[in-house]
Amino acid sequence: MRAVISAYARxxxxxxxxxxxVRSVGGAIRLLPxxxxxxxxxxxxxxxxxxxxxxxxxxxxxxxxPSELYDRKGRLITTFFQDQRILVPEKDIPxxxxxxxxxxxxxxxxxxxxxxxxxxxxxxLINLQAGQVKQGxxxxxxxxxKVVLTDQKRTFxxxxxxxxxALIIDAIYEKDKILHLYSNQIYFGHGNxxxxxxxxxxxxSPVSQISVAQAAILATLPSSPxxxxxxxxxxxxxxxxxHALMKMIDLGFLKIADAVKAEAEAVQYYGAxxxxxxxxxxxRRVDHAPYFSEYVRPLLEKEFGKQALYNEGLKIHSGLDLDxxxxxxxxxxxxxxxxxxxSRNYFFSKQLELSREYAPLLSLAQVxxxxxxxNPAKRFDQYELHMSFFExxxxxxxxxxLGFGGDEKLDAMLLALRADNPFANRxxxxxxxxxxxxxxxxxxxxxxxxxxxxxxxxxxRALQMERQPGSAFKPLLYAAALxxxxxxxxxxxPDSPIVSIDEQGDLWMPENYSSGFRGFITLRDAxxxxxxxxxxxxxxxxxxxxxxxxxxxxxxxxxxxxxxxxSIALGSHEVSPLGMARGxxxxxxxxxxxxxxxxxxxxxRNNKLVKDFTPQQKKLxxxxxxxxxxxxxxxxxxxxxxxxxxxxxxGYKGYAAGKTGTTNGYRDAWFVGxxxxxxxxxxVGYDRPSLSLGPGQAGAGVAAPIWANYQNRIAQAIADxxxxxxxxxxxxxxxxxxxxxxxxxSCSETYRELFLEGTGPETGNKIDLGESVETxxxxxxxxxxxxxxxxxxxxxxxxx
Numbered sequence: 001m002r003a004v005i006s007a008y009a010r011x012x013x014x015x016x017x018x019x020x021x022v023r024s025v026g027g028a029i030r031l032l033p034x035x036x037x038x039x040x041x042x043x044x045x046x047x048x049x050x051x052x053x054x055x056x057x058x059x060x061x062x063x064x065x066p067s068e069l070y071d072r073k074g075r076l077i078t079t080f081f082q083d084q085r086i087l088v089p090e091k092d093i094p095x096x097x098x099x100x101x102x103x104x105x106x107x108x109x110x111x112x113x114x115x116x117x118x119x120x121x122x123x124x125l126i127n128l129q130a131g132q133v134k135q136g137x138x139x140x141x142x143x144x145x146k147v148v149l150t151d152q153k154r155t156f157x158x159x160x161x162x163x164x165x166a167l168i169i170d171a172i173y174e175k176d177k178i179l180h181l182y183s184n185q186i187y188f189g190h191g192n193x194x195x196x197x198x199x200x201x202x203x204x205s206p207v208s209q210i211s212v213a214q215a216a217i218l219a220t221l222p223s224s225p226x227x228x229x230x231x232x233x234x235x236x237x238x239x240x241x242x243h244a245l246m247k248m249i250d251l252g253f254l255k256i257a258d259a260v261k262a263e264a265e266a267v268q269y270y271g272a273x274x275x276x277x278x279x280x281x282x283x284r285r286v287d288h289a290p291y292f293s294e295y296v297r298p299l300l301e302k303e304f305g306k307q308a309l310y311n312e313g314l315k316i317h318s319g320l321d322l323d324x325x326x327x328x329x330x331x332x333x334x335x336x337x338x339x340x341x342x343s344r345n346y347f348f349s350k351q352l353e354l355s356r357e358y359a360p361l362l363s364l365a366q367v368x369x370x371x372x373x374x375n376p377a378k379r380f381d382q383y384e385l386h387m388s389f390f391e392x393x394x395x396x397x398x399x400x401x402l403g404f405g406g407d408e409k410l411d412a413m414l415l416a417l418r419a420d421n422p423f424a425n426r427x428x429x430x431x432x433x434x435x436x437x438x439x440x441x442x443x444x445x446x447x448x449x450x451x452x453x454x455x456x457x458x459x460x461r462a463l464q465m466e467r468q469p470g471s472a473f474k475p476l477l478y479a480a481a482l483x484x485x486x487x488x489x490x491x492x493x494p495d496s497p498i499v500s501i502d503e504q505g506d507l508w509m510p511e512n513y514s515s516g517f518r519g520f521i522t523l524r525d526a527x528x529x530x531x532x533x534x535x536x537x538x539x540x541x542x543x544x545x546x547x548x549x550x551x552x553x554x555x556x557x558x559x560x561x562x563x564x565x566x567s568i569a570l571g572s573h574e575v576s577p578l579g580m581a582r583g584x585x586x587x588x589x590x591x592x593x594x595x596x597x598x599x600x601x602x603x604x605r606n607n608k609l610v611k612d613f614t615p616q617q618k619k620l621x622x623x624x625x626x627x628x629x630x631x632x633x634x635x636x637x638x639x640x641x642x643x644x645x646x647x648x649x650x651g652y653k654g655y656a657a658g659k660t661g662t663t664n665g666y667r668d669a670w671f672v673g674x675x676x677x678x679x680x681x682x683x684v685g686y687d688r689p690s691l692s693l694g695p696g697q698a699g700a701g702v703a704a705p706i707w708a709n710y711q712n713r714i715a716q717a718i719a720d721x722x723x724x725x726x727x728x729x730x731x732x733x734x735x736x737x738x739x740x741x742x743x744x745x746s747c748s749e750t751y752r753e754l755f756l757e758g759t760g761p762e763t764g765n766k767i768d769l770g771e772s773v774e775t776x777x778x779x780x781x782x783x784x785x786x787x788x789x790x791x792x793x794x795x796x797x798x799x800x
Contacts (some may be wrong), residue, residue, distance in 0.1 A: 058169060061148055063087070063185060064193070065313035065605060067300075069293055071322045072443055072600070076286075078293045080300070082310045084281035085193040086200070090180040092208040093195060096253070098179055100212075100219035103247035106140040109179070114141040114170030115163045141166040143222070144182045188218065189225030191281035201281055202230065203269075212254065213262035213269065216244040232277045234270050241266055289325045291449035291460045292318070296599055303611065304602075313605035319443030319597040324678075327713035328434045328446035332682070335706035336451055339684055340430045343693045431687055432703075433461035434710065435578035436680040439588045440724035442617055443597045444578065445678060459687070466574035467683060471530045471643075472661025472670040472699065473571035476583055478527060479623050479631040480550035481542045482756065489630050490733075490753040491764030492520045492740040493534040510536055510570060522740060524753070527634045528642035530660065532570055539569040553622045554583045571661060580672045581681040587635060587657070588674045590726030591628035593620040625728035626756040632657050632727065633754055639673065646700045647673070652708035654715060660699030665692045669702035675711060676723035682707045730754040735761035 066081030102109050108116060116139050138146065145165040169178060188198035195218060199207040203214050210218070220228045220240040230237040245262055248254040254262075287293055300309050300316065308314065429451060436446040449460035459465060481487055495518040498510060510532050518531065526534035539547060544564060551568070552559040555575060562573050575583070578596065585594050599613040623631075635657035638644045643660045658673015668685040682703040685693060693702065732754055736747035742761045743750040753761070 058144075058148060058173070058181065061181075062312075062605075063148075064311035067309050067312065067314035067316060069296070069316045069318060071289075071318060071320045071325075072445070073321065074317070075322050077289050077318070077320060077322065078287035079285060080293075080297065080309050080314075081282070081285075083193050084191050084197045084201070084285075085184070086196040087184050087194065088196040088207055090176065092206070093180065093183055094208060094210065094215065096212045097183075097195065097207065097210065097215040097218065099248060099251070099253040100215045100244060101140065101179065101183070101222075103251055103253060104219040104244050105143070105222060107247075107251060109140050110175055112139060112170075114166035114168075115139055138162065139166060140182050141170050141178055144178060144185060145169055147185050147187075148181075186222045187225055188221045189229045190231065190279060197281065201284060211262065211265060212258060213241070213265040216241050216248070216262060217266065217269075220244050229277075230270065230273065231275050231279060234273060238266065238270055287453075288322055289320055289447065290453035291462065292320055292325070292444075292447040292598075294453070294458065295447070295449075295460050295463055299599070300602075314610065315603040315605075315607065317600045317602070319438070319441070319445065319600060320447065321443070321445040323717040324436060324446040324714055325448075327717070328436065328448045328680075328710055331706055331710035331713055332432050332434045332448045333452060335702075335709065336430055336432045336684065339432075339693065339697070339702055343430050343697065429686075430684065430693065431461060432682065432684040432706070433465070433577045434680060434682050434706070435462040435576075435581050436678050437578070437581045437585055437594065437596055438724075439585050439594070439674065439677060439679055440722070441597060442594045442615070443600075446680070447578075461683065461687075462577045464576070466576045466579070467668050467685065467689070468571050468574050468663050469580055469670050469672075470571040470661035470663040470668060470699065471532070471535075472580060472659050472672050473568070473573065473575075474527060474530070474535050475587065475631055475635060475659050476551050476554050477535060477539060477547060477569055478523060478634065479554070479587070479627050480547040481538050482627045482630055483550055483623050484542055484546050485756055485759050485763065486542050486546075487523060487538065487764035488753065488755055488759050488761070489522065489524045489634060490735050490740050490751070490755075490761050491523050493523065493526060493537045495519060495521045495526070495531050495533050498533050498536050520740075522753075524634055524637060527659070528637050530638075530643045535569040536566055539566050544568075550623060554586060555579055556582070571663065577681040577683045580670070581679045584635075584658070584672050584674060584681070585679040586622050587628050587632040588679060588725050589628070590625040590728060591621050591623040592726070593618060593622050624756070625726070626730055629727040629730060630754050630756070632725075635659055635673065643700050644671065644673070644704055646704045647671075647708040647711075650705045650708045652711050654711060656708075656711070658704075658707070660704055662698040662700075666694060666697045667692055669693060669697060669699040671699050671703035671707045673707060675718075676725055677718060677721050680707060680710065682710075730756065731760075733761055740765045 063085060064081075064083050065085055065087060066079040068079050069077045071077055106116075142162050145162050149162075149165050173181075184194045184196075186195075187193050188195070188201075190201060192198045192201045195207045198218055198221070199205055199210050199214070202217065203210060205214070217230060217237065220237065220243075227233060228237050228240050242263065245254065245259040249256060249259055296316075296318065297309075300314075304312075304314065431450045432448075433450060434446060434448045435444065437443070438445050447460070447462045449462045449464075451457055482489070495512070497517065512530075512532050517533065518525075518529075521529075521531060521534060523534070523538070525531075526538075544566070548562050548564070548568075549559050551573075552562055555562075555573075556579075562568060565572065582594060582596060586592065595615040595617055597614060601609060601614065602611045604610050635644075638659055639647050639656045644656075644658050646660075647656055647658070655676050656673055658671055661670030661672070662668065667689055668683065670681070670683050672681040673679070684702050684706070685691075732752050734743045734750050734752050735741060736743045737749040737751055738747065740761055755761075755763070
């Protein structure tokens, strides 16, 4: 209250001094602004006194500050905000910027007591004539009071309160402090608040390093940020800049020679401007991992509320690693660009085949229906041709074919073209995803949800999309089967035709990728070459009821969520890329459970811990250490000499264990694998599950090279990371290749294999497979069966 009284006392003394100076009629006229000011202040007193306490806490005012998302090494990923504001200390605001503000906003800032009576009177007359508030006449102190302490509505009442609060602020704080607070609060256009955010937006420079010309440009903005924006109205902005420089010369802040130099620098700035007039601070926001940040954003909103997330300056630490993220984005996007070219050419080749085989019919359709020329042989690489085919040509062609009696082969071809058309949506492209998890800590170190993030492409396919993994699912099945101790890696299974009957009564005849059969083959070789028939036999002979509960633990779902169907042996159960990476991480962790760590600690703007999201790694045994160790060994074989060998062919020489996956019709391509510390899953396909990547576009040739490319890019960054491969000692026994039994002296070809305790080469090889391999997959087992669900598509296996 003393400060309030002091403010009014100072104002009264100033008024008395000016009254004493009056000696003429002209002086009496000059009294009018002072009399008006007394009237204004008196009217405002009662309403302001109730709010005066807020002025005392102005220095502790908490402006809206963006929250910041960091990676696990403390590096900034992105910011979350509605208004971009970066607080800057007083020492970092250059003197020429403070002078520019005084020149443009308040010439007598260091002389008045917070308000300018002459300015108030001038604004009063203008507003009275207009019948509304048209001009403020505000000092810097009044502007600060407006943005911090009032509702900012353009009313006479607000102006009265603003003036009274300015008097109090001026009585409490030093002038330099007021100017510092002002510099951090004022709006500069395009979503930027405060001089630091504005400087970085307009000049890509911290405010401490801006030139005189740049300072003058900033000083022109507070009065009308949109009108004088150098991006929206460069001509008006430049004229306003010249006015600012002249004012600085008049007030003695700038020499003429320096002003000329600043003007020349500004000319270059305006000439080089290459920023869209609609650009905003949010649009300019740096985001090094947009798929990740946009995934955690709603989680943070739910936990803390939008107000806190966007305005309270939270410091959010995550499990992401920007080194891994950058390498993952580069590797995936490079692979997807290449795959888009391949998959589109595959589709174009179908049209080429059509045009060659049915050229007369095409010509007839063109003439009869007045259609544009359609000749893929001449225009094979033109995208417009293929759009024209589907928009203008496909329906008429079917009508012409029908009119001539209908060619069955042509009907089938047209139907296939419709089914595989990647241009039904002209924005549709081959997409992909990569998710990586740290086997030691559970931190999700890389998340790439598709092609570069944009307003048209925001689906996080790494975390939010589930697809059938094809043969990449087999290691989960084999680990569960090994766990039962009914089979071993050396058990021999028949690779021969299988006929099964689903619960709808339909026949199912799964095939291998090569469409051939190898006879009896061990489990290790079955995974090495991704033999589908053996996976079916394993699931059938071990029993779905014995493997599904374990698979459910590996995928952190309930047994009821996994289809009670032999098709799961070939990957019919849909899983996300992160889910696959998590499932495979057990093989590197010795069978221990792992909780993915997306978010870790969150601190407030004062670095006080607000929330710790880091889950406790309970290290429960999902599968035994022995089963995990053997499965890991099988995956090493698959990479070094099996379907995953493309990892080696593209140049990756480090440790790797993993498995390819391809779904029916080459609709999905997978590779899931781990190095000595991290497990990563790569998926490639169309968002529309019915579309094919093209013949031969299997996991080995599509996803595995992306995985290997990523490993090569990240190799140096993880060179010093401590390996995390957990295993257990197992019995190693020599067995005979011809029958899978313990080797005798007469055996001509022997192998060594790992075995769980209580098992050996004879385990599983005594299973009576019977004379027929036919089975009814609807037969009951020990877990609850889902009601009448038809089996999904089945799979062809992987490219060798």
